[in-house]
Amino acid sequence: MREEDAVLLECLEDVYYAFEKALKKAQKVRSIHVQKFERLFDELRSQRRVFEDISIPARLIVEQLLESQFRVGQVALEAEYLRQPFTGVEAVKVEEFGIIRVKLGEAEISWRDGNYYYYLYPDKVELRAMDEKSAIKLLFSISFNRQTLERFPEILASPNVVYIHPQLEKWIRKEQ
Numbered sequence: 001m002r003e004e005d006a007v008l009l010e011c012l013e014d015v016y017y018a019f020e021k022a023l024k025k026a027q028k029v030r031s032i033h034v035q036k037f038e039r040l041f042d043e044l045r046s047q048r049r050v051f052e053d054i055s056i057p058a059r060l061i062v063e064q065l066l067e068s069q070f071r072v073g074q075v076a077l078e079a080e081y082l083r084q085p086f087t088g089v090e091a092v093k094v095e096e097f098g099i100i101r102v103k104l105g106e107a108e109i110s111w112r113d114g115n116y117y118y119y120l121y122p123d124k125v126e127l128r129a130m131d132e133k134s135a136i137k138l139l140f141s142i143s144f145n146r147q148t149l150e151r152f153p154e155i156l157a158s159p160n161v162v163y164i165h166p167q168l169e170k171w172i173r174k175e176q
Contacts, residue, residue: 002151005051008051009048009051009052012044012047012048012051013048015044016041016044016045016048019037019040019041019044020041022037023037023038023041043093046093046094046095047094049094049095049096049098050062050063050094053094053096053097053098053113054094054098054100054113055098055113055114055158055160056152056154056155056158057118057120057155057158057160057161058098058100058113058118058160059152060120060144060148060149060152060155061100061118061125061138062092062094062100063148064125064140064142064144064148065089065092065102065138066089066092067142067148068088068089068140068141068142069088069089069090069092071142072088073089073140073141073142074086074087074088074089074140074141075087075088075089075102075104075138075139075140075141076104076138076139077104077107077109077136077137077138077139078136078137078139079109079134079135079136079137080134080135082107082109084104084105084107086139086141087104087105087107088104088105089102089103089104090103090104090105091103097112098112098113098114099111099112099113100112100113102138109136111127111136113160114160115129115130115131116128116129116130116136116160117129117130117160117161117162118158118160118161118162119161119162119163120144120155120161120163120164120165120168121165121168122143122144122165122167122168123139123140123141123143123144124137124138124139124140125137125138125140128162144168144171146171149168149171149172150171150172150174152172153172153173153174155172156169156172156173
């Protein structure tokens with residue numbers, strides 16, 4: 001784990017435990033706000049799982065999706081018979097057992113990190129099930145950038161990554 005990841009995870013844990021304590025107090029109150037607090041607590045758990053429960057390639061994808069969500073990028077989806085044109089990222093969540101849920105417009109997809117191989121291109125990611133029975137393509141309006149990729153050099157040795165586009169590989173290796 002990189003130093004910056006450890007710092008972020010420590011900060012998340014501080015907030016998580018403080019929020020957990022506050023939520024216990026709030027359970028005594030009958031208010032709709034308690035449900036809102038529980039949702040926020042669930043979001044904190046999801047954020048921790050980004051650092052603790054998923055592989056490096058899955059984390060890169062989650063960060064690219066979050067980047068699209070916060071920089072107003074768009075993502076298109078192709079999965080078997082489902083086609084979703086470019087739309088905003090509504091939500092990205094990491095659940096127990098490495099299950100990643102993404103809501104794109106009205107469509108929601110999910111995959112279990114450990115069950116997929118990853119193919120990385122400058123502006124898209126293809127996820128292929130290890131049993132070869134399904135595939136998911138995520139196409140990004142905001143391409144992967146050099147700064148993001150340089151933060152993930154471990155991706156080159158990841159057993160889940162089958163293909164990395166040569167340009168992305170150069171950036172990961174910090175080559176010109």
